[in-house]
Amino acid sequence: xxxxxxxxxxxxxxxxxxxxxxxxxxxxxxxxxxxxxxxxxxxxxxxxxxxxxxxxxxxxxxxxxxxxxxxxxxxxxxxxxxxxxxxxxxxxxxxxxxxxxxxxxxxxxxxxxxxxxxxxxxxxxxxxxxxxxxxxxxxxxxxxxxxxxxxxxxxxxxxxxxxxxxxxxxxxxxxxxxxxxxxxxxxxxxxxxxxxxxxxxxxxxxxxxxxxxxxxxxxxxxxxxxxxxxxxxxxxxxxxxxxxxxxxxxxxxxxxxxxxxxxxxxxxxxxxxxxxxxxxxxxxxxxxxxxxxxxxxxxxxxxxxxxxxxx
Amino acid sequence: xxxxxxxxxxxxxxxxxxxxxxxxxxxxxxxxxxxxxxxxxxxxxxxxxxxxxxxxxxxxxxxxxxxxxxxxxxxxxxxxxxxxxxxxxxxxxxxxxxxxxxxxxxxxxxxxxxxxxxxxxxxxxxxxxxxxxxxxxxxxxxxxxxxxxxxxxxxxxxxxxxxxxxxxxxxxxxxxxxxxxxxxxxxxxxxxxxxxxxxxxxxxxxxxxxxxxxxxxxxxxxxxxxxxxxxxxxxxxxxxxxxxxxxxxxxxxxxxxxxxxxxxxxxxxxxxxxxxxxxxxxxxx
Numbered sequence: 001x002x003x004x005x006x007x008x009x010x011x012x013x014x015x016x017x018x019x020x021x022x023x024x025x026x027x028x029x030x031x032x033x034x035x036x037x038x039x040x041x042x043x044x045x046x047x048x049x050x051x052x053x054x055x056x057x058x059x060x061x062x063x064x065x066x067x068x069x070x071x072x073x074x075x076x077x078x079x080x081x082x083x084x085x086x087x088x089x090x091x092x093x094x095x096x097x098x099x100x101x102x103x104x105x106x107x108x109x110x111x112x113x114x115x116x117x118x119x120x121x122x123x124x125x126x127x128x129x130x131x132x133x134x135x136x137x138x139x140x141x142x143x144x145x146x147x148x149x150x151x152x153x154x155x156x157x158x159x160x161x162x163x164x165x166x167x168x169x170x171x172x173x174x175x176x177x178x179x180x181x182x183x184x185x186x187x188x189x190x191x192x193x194x195x196x197x198x199x200x201x202x203x204x205x206x207x208x209x210x211x212x213x214x215x216x217x218x219x220x221x222x223x224x225x226x227x228x229x230x231x232x233x234x235x236x237x238x239x240x241x242x243x244x245x246x247x248x249x250x251x252x253x254x255x256x257x258x259x260x261x262x263x264x265x266x267x268x269x270x271x272x273x274x275x276x277x278x279x280x281x282x283x284x285x286x287x288x289x290x291x292x293x294x295x296x297x298x299x300x301x302x303x304x305x306x307x308x309x310x311x
Numbered sequence: 312x313x314x315x316x317x318x319x320x321x322x323x324x325x326x327x328x329x330x331x332x333x334x335x336x337x338x339x340x341x342x343x344x345x346x347x348x349x350x351x352x353x354x355x356x357x358x359x360x361x362x363x364x365x366x367x368x369x370x371x372x373x374x375x376x377x378x379x380x381x382x383x384x385x386x387x388x389x390x391x392x393x394x395x396x397x398x399x400x401x402x403x404x405x406x407x408x409x410x411x412x413x414x415x416x417x418x419x420x421x422x423x424x425x426x427x428x429x430x431x432x433x434x435x436x437x438x439x440x441x442x443x444x445x446x447x448x449x450x451x452x453x454x455x456x457x458x459x460x461x462x463x464x465x466x467x468x469x470x471x472x473x474x475x476x477x478x479x480x481x482x483x484x485x486x487x488x489x490x491x492x493x494x495x496x497x498x499x500x501x502x503x504x505x506x507x508x509x510x511x512x513x514x515x516x517x518x519x520x521x522x523x524x525x526x527x528x529x530x531x532x533x534x535x536x537x538x539x540x541x542x543x544x545x546x547x548x549x550x551x552x553x554x555x556x557x558x559x560x561x562x563x564x565x566x567x568x569x570x571x572x573x574x575x576x577x578x579x580x581x582x583x584x585x586x587x588x589x590x591x592x593x594x595x596x
Binding site: 051 | 371377417418419425426427429430432433434436437438439440441442443444445447448466467470471473474477478
């Protein structure tokens, strides 16, 4: 098992599936960072740089989609979603345009660029839009699956990707199912950690830590945030009676909220939401920031232990 | 363009104007002022220029139209009904809960509408996307859009303008409906977007300035646009908001207010008189 950034896996997947002539890729002056440049090298005629104009890019994507194209539009998550939000709403989601918004540099592991470039609200604002599918893969294999899934959906999809190189969670033979969570580790039923994106890796570390203290955890990878695997969430909560959510995103509106929505309606369960606690990020190395905001494996384990002692 | 042809188009435009009044009156809301100002341009596009037909709705080679100033849906819906995309009678259901005629154009529900618009600034970007798609597929359809002059206050218009020139989209032609008024008053007082033609020129567009109610001028501008290679064309059309209904003309207050029963009657009577004049002119010719 190796290491790579999900944005790299995205670029490779685009190039891999790019022989389909309906695919058109747009970027906003960040093609080397978002890795759409990998597609551009293979299919230069179907890659268009839209310059630093994300709002226009999203509405152009919708226009292209109306001519039968499958359009991928990429930028950093902050600019792809927050800057162009209303274009995504009105030009893409409302008419159900076949546009895939693949945003890299999500979360605080953007690192040194600091808070202005660290998107901590994109899951929240994307999942509230009707017609939108929201995916947040943890590693390379899952990213490839998400791009493949996006191609099978005739409508808008948001794929949240990261900047830094991360450990593989799955090998290439792993079978994923659209809309279904993945049990990434199952040490037992003391607690279930529902994690998404890079927090899957950190939650796996936390689960090992917890095991050392005699707490047997499950780690469940919720890469499909919308639609969400309600069945697995309810079934798991029934077994563990205590649930943790973990995301590199605000605890308001993201995975934590999505899991609470399911459980509060179907099976009221105590939930601990781990994520950015209504605060912006800051500059620093990714590792230092994970520690600072309590999103590294060790901090996650500590938070869970503390919560379990209380209850 | 012959006199006979102009008479034919004027009759259609007058019919569309009557339907703008009827539909907004039935809806008790909507945007008659700007709808009336673009009625002549929409008429030339749909009944002279564009290759669109309800019988070949999904023809990949059809010309495309995007109403970037989406609030003027009553003008577009009037043209689409006249063209046969849906029954004229349905115009009376505009904005009603059980109607497919959304307040702003909806591609999902309204036959003949390719792009949902309403949020200003986005339609022109959508049109740029369609034009890029046409080039990619090697199709020779043309893409038309109408923007408001107030709409040009949106930054996205200029992002789209830059993009269209950059990709040399000579298959794109944008009308700017310069009626000089927006909801809050004169565009020059609210937030001056002028000189609009100079701005498009500076962004690398071919620019033609015309009277937006002069059929020969509209047709000639469209002809010039087709001849220009390597550049999109902006047709900056000076128009009268509320055109055709004297008590609505040049009044910002008619931007987003529907006529009441009495006003509707007066407006329709005036348009009927104009129609009768056209008929008698037709008989003389």
